[in-house]
Amino acid sequence: MTKDTGNAVFFIILALGGLWSARTFNTMSAVFPILILGLLLLFSIVYLMVSLFKAGQQEEETSKIFSREALMTSLGLLGYILLIWLIGFLLASLLFLGIMTWYLQGGYVSGRKRLVNAAGSSIAVTVVFFLLFRYIFLVQLPTGFFQ
Amino acid sequence: MKRRFSFTVAAAAAILAVSGCGTGGGAGDYPSETITYSIPFGPGGQSDVEARRQEPMLEEKLDTEVNITYKEGAGGAVGWTELVSEQPDGYFISGMNIPHIILQPMTQDDAGYETEQINPVAIFQGTPIGLAVPADSGIETLDDFIEEADSGGQVTIAGSGTYSGHHLAFMQLSSLEELDMEYVPSTGAAESIQNFLGGNTDAIFANSNDLVKYKDDMNILAIGSEETFEALPDVPTFQEEGVDFTASIDRGVAVPPDTEEEIIQTLEDTFLEIANDESVQEEMINEGFEPLAMGREDTQNYIEERTEEFEETMRELGEIE
Amino acid sequence: MEIFQEVLSSLSQPFTIIYMIFGVAAGMIVGALPGLTATMAIAVMLPFTFSMPADTALITLGGIYIGAIFGGCIAAILINTPGTPSSIATTFDGYPMTQQGKPDQALITAAVSSGIGGVIGGLALLFLTPLLAALALKFGPPEFFWIALLGLTMVATLSAGSLLKGLIGGTIGLLLSTVGLAPIGGSSRFTFGLSQLQAGFELIVMLIAFFCIPQVIKMIKNQTDAKEQVEPFQSQKGVIGYVFKQLFIRPFLILRSAVIGIIVGIIPGAGGNVASLLSYDATVRLSKDQSTFGKGDVRGVAASEGANNAEVGGSLVPLLALGIPGAPPAAVIIGALLMQGIQPGPNLFEENANLIYTFISAFILANVVMLILAIFGSKYIGRVINIPTYYLAPAIVFLTIIGSYAIRNNFMDVVTLIVFGLIGYILAERGFRPAPIVLGLILGPIAEEGLSQSILISEGTGSLLAMFFTRPITVLLMILCVLSLLSPYLGKLLKNQKQKEEKEEAG
Numbered sequence: 001m002t003k004d005t006g007n008a009v010f011f012i013i014l015a016l017g018g019l020w021s022a023r024t025f026n027t028m029s030a031v032f033p034i035l036i037l038g039l040l041l042l043f044s045i046v047y048l049m050v051s052l053f054k055a056g057q058q059e060e061e062t063s064k065i066f067s068r069e070a071l072m073t074s075l076g077l078l079g080y081i082l083l084i085w086l087i088g089f090l091l092a093s094l095l096f097l098g099i100m101t102w103y104l105q106g107g108y109v110s111g112r113k114r115l116v117n118a119a120g121s122s123i124a125v126t127v128v129f130f131l132l133f134r135y136i137f138l139v140q141l142p143t144g145f146f147q
Numbered sequence: 148m149k150r151r152f153s154f155t156v157a158a159a160a161a162i163l164a165v166s167g168c169g170t171g172g173g174a175g176d177y178p179s180e181t182i183t184y185s186i187p188f189g190p191g192g193q194s195d196v197e198a199r200r201q202e203p204m205l206e207e208k209l210d211t212e213v214n215i216t217y218k219e220g221a222g223g224a225v226g227w228t229e230l231v232s233e234q235p236d237g238y239f240i241s242g243m244n245i246p247h248i249i250l251q252p253m254t255q256d257d258a259g260y261e262t263e264q265i266n267p268v269a270i271f272q273g274t275p276i277g278l279a280v281p282a283d284s285g286i287e288t289l290d291d292f293i294e295e296a297d298s299g300g301q302v303t304i305a306g307s308g309t310y311s312g313h314h315l316a317f318m319q320l321s322s323l324e325e326l327d328m329e330y331v332p333s334t335g336a337a338e339s340i341q342n343f344l345g346g347n348t349d350a351i352f353a354n355s356n357d358l359v360k361y362k363d364d365m366n367i368l369a370i371g372s373e374e375t376f377e378a379l380p381d382v383p384t385f386q387e388e389g390v391d392f393t394a395s396i397d398r399g400v401a402v403p404p405d406t407e408e409e410i411i412q413t414l415e416d417t418f419l420e421i422a423n424d425e426s427v428q429e430e431m432i433n434e435g436f437e438p439l440a441m442g443r444e445d446t447q448n449y450i451e452e453r454t455e456e457f458e459e460t461m462r463e464l465g466e467i468e
Numbered sequence: 469m470e471i472f473q474e475v476l477s478s479l480s481q482p483f484t485i486i487y488m489i490f491g492v493a494a495g496m497i498v499g500a501l502p503g504l505t506a507t508m509a510i511a512v513m514l515p516f517t518f519s520m521p522a523d524t525a526l527i528t529l530g531g532i533y534i535g536a537i538f539g540g541c542i543a544a545i546l547i548n549t550p551g552t553p554s555s556i557a558t559t560f561d562g563y564p565m566t567q568q569g570k571p572d573q574a575l576i577t578a579a580v581s582s583g584i585g586g587v588i589g590g591l592a593l594l595f596l597t598p599l600l601a602a603l604a605l606k607f608g609p610p611e612f613f614w615i616a617l618l619g620l621t622m623v624a625t626l627s628a629g630s631l632l633k634g635l636i637g638g639t640i641g642l643l644l645s646t647v648g649l650a651p652i653g654g655s656s657r658f659t660f661g662l663s664q665l666q667a668g669f670e671l672i673v674m675l676i677a678f679f680c681i682p683q684v685i686k687m688i689k690n691q692t693d694a695k696e697q698v699e700p701f702q703s704q705k706g707v708i709g710y711v712f713k714q715l716f717i718r719p720f721l722i723l724r725s726a727v728i729g730i731i732v733g734i735i736p737g738a739g740g741n742v743a744s745l746l747s748y749d750a751t752v753r754l755s756k757d758q759s760t761f762g763k764g765d766v767r768g769v770a771a772s773e774g775a776n777n778a779e780v781g782g783s784l785v786p787l788l789a790l791g792i793p794g795a796p797p798a799a800v801i802i803g804a805l806l807m808q809g810i811q812p813g814p815n816l817f818e819e820n821a822n823l824i825y826t827f828i829s830a831f832i833l834a835n836v837v838m839l840i841l842a843i844f845g846s847k848y849i850g851r852v853i854n855i856p857t858y859y860l861a862p863a864i865v866f867l868t869i870i871g872s873y874a875i876r877n878n879f880m881d882v883v884t885l886i887v888f889g890l891i892g893y894i895l896a897e898r899g900f901r902p903a904p905i906v907l908g909l910i911l912g913p914i915a916e917e918g919l920s921q922s923i924l925i926s927e928g929t930g931s932l933l934a935m936f937f938t939r940p941i942t943v944l945l946m947i948l949c950v951l952s953l954l955s956p957y958l959g960k961l962l963k964n965q966k967q968k969e970e971k972e973e974a975g
Contacts, residue, residue, distance in 0.1 A: 007898055025650065026653045026655050027653065028652045029653025029655035031919065032912075032916040032919060032920065033658075036912075040640070040643060043632065043636045046632060047632050047636060050632065069691070070688070077865065077889065078886060078890075081883055089870075093870075096866070097862045104688060105858045108858065121859050125862075125863050125866060126866070129867070129870060137874065140183065140216060141873065142873070189507075190508075190510075190514065192799075192803065195803055196806045196807060200807075217511070218878070220668070220878070221667040222649065224663065224666055224667070225664070225876070225878065256661075257661050258663060259664070303925050309650070309651075309653060329925070332652055333917070333921070337736060337792045341605070342609070347921075360813035360814070361814060434811065
């Protein structure tokens, strides 16, 4: 199965699932979503046919979506929101910025400088914008699960 | 949850120790910190304008800072969902709108809060809802309108929101007079005015301030206040015209459930004092609102009465089971 | 003439001018930060204007509005992330210019076209308000539906590569826009019982999710890849002259963009994002040489930015003439007027003529201030791309998180940002570009409200089709939709015809 076929099957399932859950909406709430889901179903079926038809002709490139860096960054992002929820915005941001900057310097900067850069950038960016938002824009940033 | 509780206790103890003050954080010296005044709508809306009007007076009378924040979404439901889960220490108060807080939990299973969880402090402003037709329509009275609506062609009425104050007024008028009309909701009051002024609908349910603003462009047939509305003295009420219902959007303020009575009392006194201020009342009348000053008990009774009334109408029309 | 003197005396007060410059500059900074919009910039500054006299307050807020709409292009050009929804179309050609090491050229193009577009919008506001206000009322539900469809035909322009993938992306965007409480029916849709989802997805959060997060991941992934490096920026001389020349040999480009911006602006409910997208699309379709669009074409940046700043003037038309805001930031300005004790409504012009004319004149002046600030700033702002990825990428993530939280003070929005950011990354890698998805998200609510209201109204009057065909503007929009769909084929047809003729002449 090619990637395109996989995509198409996923969208067909999405459209069918959407149509199934749209059955409970009242008339005026259902008109638009059903129209959209119908279109999605139609396009996805055409996409499926095209991908099946093309499948024999094309060589697949090997997937590079999840290179090591991309995977690390994705995990970093998910970790960041978990940290915000647990320990609040300020601490989580200091940690995230520090660790990310440290990690990304690999191969460019090394030794003590790498650590200093990471700490310096994380403290400077976090503190400046935290103060700006907290006291000028009056945004109450999340303080974390433990308050 | 247990962990969170013990942590809170520990933190509270620490704060007490640091502040070196036995009653710190208790109701006795409330308020001693900044109060967050949450508006469940966007900036620049009427709820915001009211809060901004109150802000300097609140700060002066309570002798503390008041921060206005916005928590917009789902017609206010997002803000009220947050309100009912906040700490009941009096430092988080929120704007509250009737009928929104009654109708949302009534019509949505996943509204996120229940009407009983909204802990009212006071109501300070009423916005009666009126029915109007274009100035050149030839319809002059509510009777003319009812006749027109009964005579075959389906009448369309613009309004703001589904299961909102306007929608309810529409349902009450339809059910009391047994009319078959079409309600055309918009996502906001400005959009429905635009729809009506552009000639897309035959009539409109609009808030009193909009009626005052556009009174030259429309014939206002009746208004949903209990007595003659001060800013529009020539307009009869629905009850005077023989249709027995009132329709109004009322703004007030509420605190999280289980807040100490003492704290609520302080807030109630302050908000009522502002609501009774003559210059505030005068400004509201000029802008097309009805100044109100309903305390906690009156507000609670009012919400109960309204809830029963709405339930009956909605059940009659088959909108809820 | 009395009014003229009054206006002049208000404008010659040094404090007013200082506040205006401050407002424009503050707006530019806020607008440049992803997640902070013009609406929010105005809301944040609102309390500071209470103590000011009415004219100064309005002028400051107007300056912020103009500055913020322009500021959105800075992030769009430098990091491929629209700072405000109005600059989505600016990313299409602005970021490729940055990749070629010419961010200053893109920024100055944006500044000049924004400035000119803004001034045209201001002049329209000054002279055509009563006329345009009458036009605004001609837009009812059927027109909203068809203008949204016209916008959706842009998918063809936006889906580089595969039209089919563009169409699927567009429907996914439309589908995402239906999450939450239905605007007309009132049912809660696709919320899976989560009350947090009732409010639906916030457009700005989704915008950052689909544009910015994938961009950051790509940036980090490509850090080590020599082929994918962005050219370093060095400021060069003569850029300003070059840009002016490019724009003045195409006078219709900005004029057309400004007219589209003004018309979209006066339609309540459609904002700068729709204006810049429609203008970009029109420019691509009407250009003879379309091959360079999306690869760093000056015309693309000018079309988008000229339209979105002209839209500001347009959006103030229904506000000043009818008391109806033409766009969300204009709604906040209504709040500011109310707090100053002024009732916006049909009589605003008559009752507060001095104030309104002062405001409009200052508005035009503020566009010039913005142009000057932006031209001087572009040399320094462009250096942002020279910051190493290891500082820049984490800082961008941090800013997007803080910004997406600040929009509605809602943690759910932060979760949405990251989850859809990762989904957006996977989709982009599989060939589903973010632009059609976001297009669906923007136009979905407009299309749905228009369609549902049309259906309800037509139940009173007869049939839906009869309603569509009896309204002149609807008919015009329908014709434009059909032309837009056929334009690639028409273009080919004309080309063939021409070649044939040439052959015949030669033969």
